[in-house]
Amino acid sequence: AQTVTQSQPEMSVQEAETVTLSCTYDTSESNYYLFWYKQPPSRQMILVIRQEAYKQQNATENRFSVNFQKAAKSFSLKISDSQLGDTAMYFCAFVMWFGNEKLTFGTGTRLTIIP
Amino acid sequence: EPEVTQTPSHQVTQMGQEVILRCVPISNHLYFYWYRQILGQKVEFLVSFYNNEISEKSEIFDDQFSVERPDGSNFTLKIRSTKLEDSAMYFCAAGDRDTYEQYFGPGTRLTVT
Structure with a gap:
C-alpha cells in the first residue's frame, strides 16, 4: 500500500516570501502521479499542480x-x-498509473500567509 | 478548471436515517470517486466508479454505503442508516484518465445528530 507523509502540520510565512512544503511517499511502484491540492477555508479541494513520475x-x-x-x-x-490568498491547507497526494486510480492523501500542512 | 457540482451543501440528519448525497460530474469524464474528510483530518478514499460499476472500494465503504448513477448524469452516494461517526465532509470527484487529475466538487457537509 502507498503512504504519503507530510511532516509539517503548520507553517507560516510573511506575504511575498517564498515557502516550501514537504512531502514524502512510499511506494514500490515506478509509474505514478503526484499532486498538490489546496483546501482554503471554504473546504473546496483545488488542484494546484501535477507531476508525472516518469518525467x-x-x-x-x-x-x-x-x-x-x-x-x-x-x-x-x-x-x-506568497499571497494572502495562498492561506489554506495543502495536501500532497499520490495515484498509481494504471489500475488503482484512487488518490492517497497526506495529512496536510496548514499554511498561513501573514500580511 | 472543469466543474463538479454537489448537493446539498449541508445536510443535517438524525442517527439511523438514510441520506443521499448528489453529485453532477464533468460530462466527458468517465471515472468518478467519493472521498470523505472528517473535520481536521485527511481526505480518505471511499469508492471509485467506472462504467456504471464500482471499480474499487475502501474498508470504510461497508454495507451501509451504496453508489449509483441513476440517470447517466447524477452520481449519488447513499448512506442507509447514518451513525454519528459518519459526520464529515463528503467530496465527489471526476477523473481524467489521460492526466490522472481528479476534479473535486465543493463537498457536502454531513452532520449526524
Whole structure:
C-alpha cells in the first residue's frame, strides 16, 4: 500500500516570501502521479499542480513549483511571492498509473500567509 | 478548471436515517470517486466508479454505503442508516484518465445528530 507523509502540520510565512512544503511517499511502484491540492477555508479541494513520475523535469504552474526527487521519494511544493490568498491547507497526494486510480492523501500542512 | 457540482451543501440528519448525497460530474469524464474528510483530518478514499460499476472500494465503504448513477448524469452516494461517526465532509470527484487529475466538487457537509 502507498503512504504519503507530510511532516509539517503548520507553517507560516510573511506575504511575498517564498515557502516550501514537504512531502514524502512510499511506494514500490515506478509509474505514478503526484499532486498538490489546496483546501482554503471554504473546504473546496483545488488542484494546484501535477507531476508525472516518469518525467525528470519539475512541474511549474505560475508561482507554484515542485522539487521531485524520485529516488528519495520526495515531492515538495514551493510557493514563490506568497499571497494572502495562498492561506489554506495543502495536501500532497499520490495515484498509481494504471489500475488503482484512487488518490492517497497526506495529512496536510496548514499554511498561513501573514500580511 | 472543469466543474463538479454537489448537493446539498449541508445536510443535517438524525442517527439511523438514510441520506443521499448528489453529485453532477464533468460530462466527458468517465471515472468518478467519493472521498470523505472528517473535520481536521485527511481526505480518505471511499469508492471509485467506472462504467456504471464500482471499480474499487475502501474498508470504510461497508454495507451501509451504496453508489449509483441513476440517470447517466447524477452520481449519488447513499448512506442507509447514518451513525454519528459518519459526520464529515463528503467530496465527489471526476477523473481524467489521460492526466490522472481528479476534479473535486465543493463537498457536502454531513452532520449526524
